[in-house]
Amino acid sequence: MTAIAVPTAPVLRDHRIPADGLYEGVRVLNRLPEGWEPRPYERFEVVPQGRTIGAEIRGVDLSRPLGDALHAELNRALLEWKVLFFRGAHLTSGAQAAFARNWGELETNPLLARGATEEVVRFDKKDPTAPTFENVWHTDVTFRERPALGAVLQLREVPPFGGDTMWADMAAAYDNLPQEVKDRIDGARAVHDFIPGFSRFYPAERLAPLQEQFPPVEHPVVRRHPETGRKMLFVNTSFTTRIVGWDRAESDRMLRLLFQQAHVPEYQVRFRWQAGDVAFWDNRATQHYAVADYAPHGRVAERVAIAGDRPQ
Numbered sequence: 001m002t003a004i005a006v007p008t009a010p011v012l013r014d015h016r017i018p019a020d021g022l023y024e025g026v027r028v029l030n031r032l033p034e035g036w037e038p039r040p041y042e043r044f045e046v047v048p049q050g051r052t053i054g055a056e057i058r059g060v061d062l063s064r065p066l067g068d069a070l071h072a073e074l075n076r077a078l079l080e081w082k083v084l085f086f087r088g089a090h091l092t093s094g095a096q097a098a099f100a101r102n103w104g105e106l107e108t109n110p111l112l113a114r115g116a117t118e119e120v121v122r123f124d125k126k127d128p129t130a131p132t133f134e135n136v137w138h139t140d141v142t143f144r145e146r147p148a149l150g151a152v153l154q155l156r157e158v159p160p161f162g163g164d165t166m167w168a169d170m171a172a173a174y175d176n177l178p179q180e181v182k183d184r185i186d187g188a189r190a191v192h193d194f195i196p197g198f199s200r201f202y203p204a205e206r207l208a209p210l211q212e213q214f215p216p217v218e219h220p221v222v223r224r225h226p227e228t229g230r231k232m233l234f235v236n237t238s239f240t241t242r243i244v245g246w247d248r249a250e251s252d253r254m255l256r257l258l259f260q261q262a263h264v265p266e267y268q269v270r271f272r273w274q275a276g277d278v279a280f281w282d283n284r285a286t287q288h289y290a291v292a293d294y295a296p297h298g299r300v301a302e303r304v305a306i307a308g309d310r311p312q
Helices: 068-081 093-101 170-175 179-185 194-198 204-210 248-263
Strands: 045-048 055-058 083-086 120-125 150-157 165-169 189-192 217-220 222-224 231-233 240-243 268-271 278-282 286-290 299-306
Touching: 045 068, 055 068, 068 083, 068 278, 083 268, 093 120, 093 150, 093 278, 093 299, 165 170, 165 248, 170 231, 170 248, 179 248, 194 204, 217 222, 240 248, 278 286
Parallel strands: 055 083
Antiparallel strands: 045 055, 083 278, 120 299, 150 278, 150 299, 165 268, 165 286, 189 217, 189 240, 222 231
16 A cells, blocks of 8 residues: 655744844834824825825915914824924024924023024034034933923035935834833833933033933833823933843843834935925924935034923
8 A cells, every 4th residue: 555645844944033133024104193083284285205204394484473273283293294394494593493482492402502592502513524413313302301392403504415314203113013022111111311422422521510400310111192192112322221120231132122113214204405494393202313424515403492291
């Protein structure tokens, strides 16, 4: 009697890859929070620049008072798109600050160069070889107890090439984490400190006198947006030093994984500046990265930041 061959399942060789990395594959890209009802915009045109983040706003004169209805609709656009772009605004420093003030009191920052007034920060990089606050993914001033709600940035002088700014959607970054990672970090808190971010640029003599003014603070690793309720990653390379109560090696390993999430292209939008353009971003929901690829040319920008709430 002839034996019948039973097919065997194919066997693959060992193909493990290092843990805690970023891998290719399908990603969930939800622009709006669950249950959020999309509505048309009635007072301006919205031109999307990315799948979940970034939109150009057309038909708004930022130099004029907004009025309640326009302000409310712009705020909805900010919540839904995370960063808004306004081409050719050409605002004075005063008008830029006045626009930002529609969203609350303005911050001052003794660590950055002052512009026309105390609330205006000026990034004047005429010497392209000088180290500046570029080439790092970060969320602004998370070393404060109340990190900025948002910021309004205008380019005064642009290089002939390069000098783009990129933003990453940290709600999308959270959505796509493995469930076991979410389970570990939900409820965890992390320490934020101004020294790591600024010691790359300033000597110790400049930073030491500010240590009492800016002591380390703790924030949730995952914060909820105060207006949408959406969960978002809230750690960043510039200012987050460790997860509270975790072994140092375990904390470092997890933070490396979380820091990498901003690098995923599907979560990003990239903006090519022209002189007079304005970007307004939700600092609670994003990270950003100024690309220093324009040497030997210069770049001049001014920024106004809006004080925020205590992350929850």
